[in-house]
Amino acid sequence: MQKNDVNTMLLFLAVVEAGSFTLAAERLNMPKANLSRKISQLEASLGITLLERTTRSQHLTEAGQTYLAHCKEIKAQVELANAAVEKALNIVSGELKVGMSVGMGHEILKPVLSQFMQTYPQINLSLNLLNRRVDVIEEGFDLVIRIGALEDSRLVAKRLGKITRRLYASPHYLKKHAVVEAPKAISELDVLLMSSIQKAQTMILKNGHQECEVEIQPRMRIDDYVVLKQMVIDGVGVAILPDYMSQKALEAGQLVQILPDWQLPEVEVYALYPKNRLNIPKVKMFVDFIQQVFTARLDIH
CATH class of the missing domain: 1.10.10.10 (Winged helix-like DNA-binding domain superfamily/Winged helix DNA-binding domain)
Known part of the structure; x- marks a missing residue:
């Protein structure tokens, strides 16, 4: 050798x-x-x-x-x-490759990412925003942020929080349609779907212990939450959106919650990284950073 x-x-x-x-x-x-x-x-x-x-x-x-x-x-x-x-030297440096969805990247990470970069000037970050499942190890990621349960035994999952999702529409759209008083009425509206999450022609909504299955004929299927939210704001139809992504538009009067007591089942968000990766300072610092960021943004009541 x-x-x-x-x-x-x-x-x-x-x-x-x-x-x-x-x-x-x-x-x-x-x-x-x-x-x-x-x-x-x-x-x-x-x-x-x-x-x-x-x-x-x-x-x-x-x-x-x-x-x-x-x-x-x-x-x-x-x-x-x-x-x-x-x-041992308390040095946080090196190349850091992170993956997360486009929606989370824009809504949660973008407003605060500069803080991390300025705090750790010796880190070179490669941030990949993509709406597909990646192979963390094969594609060389140090860490990815993902919704749902861990499926790879080679990885460690750190819970970042939970996402609540409700039905939203624009005030302009609702003026042109009858008042929605029950989940079944959703089937009469123009429904817009997040195609990578909602594939069936039915939508299951929950209100406490109550559950209702609604049949839908989607008018649009979109694979990006940022575009989906904009279509709702523009009055194209109604859609299930994450609450964290809709809060500012809700406060600005651009969006309205439909049947606010009904929602899709909550989903967990995790930071996934290869085993032993947390021993690397650059990864540990980023995990600590996003834990605080996600806790603050997902704590919506």
């Missing part, structure tokens, strides 16, 4: 994560030719091809996929080793 084998393994990981030698070389700030040569030398020393590459694409071989898993483990151990030293 050569002394630079671990470094070369991390270079190989960087190429795979970037998706191309060109992008990886840019991120690593090194010539593409040098990077390509090092990966070729790695393959030669192993006696096997890890990446099948053409002028347009690259693909992991079966051996490459196996080798990649070990490279990821090594990277995690290197970071933990560095974190142990940083922790």
Whole structure:
């Protein structure tokens, strides 16, 4: 084994994560030719091809996929080793990759994120706002914020709070329709749905121990809460929206709650991160930060 084998393994990981030698070389700030040569030398020393590459694409071989898993483990151990030293020195620094939904990013994190960045100037943050489930480990996230139960035993879940969701409409829209006095009346309105959460043609609402299933024919399906809320404000129809996202528009008279005693079942919000990740100061500081932020924003009565 050569002394630079671990470094070369991390270079190989960087190429795979970037998706191309060109992008990886840019991120690593090194010539593409040098990077390509090092990966070729790695393959030669192993006696096997890890990446099948053409002028347009690259693909992991079966051996490459196996080798990649070990490279990821090594990277995690290197970071933990560095974190142990940083922790002793109380240093909070490094690259931090975080994922969360577009709606949460805009409504909860955006107003306060600068505070975190100014408090920890040595952190370089990569914030990914996306409305899809990500593989935290495979996609290299330090932490993601997600609604719902933990499904991956490789991860740790820290509860951030619960989300309540109710029916909202604009005053303008309600002026043109009959007063809604019972959940069944919702089926007569123009219903707008968050497509990634509500897939069925029915909506289940709860009021204490009462439960009502409402049949709906959605007028729109939207995969982003920010757009969905705007459509409701603009009077296109009614929708189930998170209370934390609707509070300001409610206070401004842009939105009105319909049947405020009825709501969808509450859902929990979690910060998910790989095991041992909380030992890294940059991750711990961000988890502590968002815990305070979410507690304040989700505490709506």
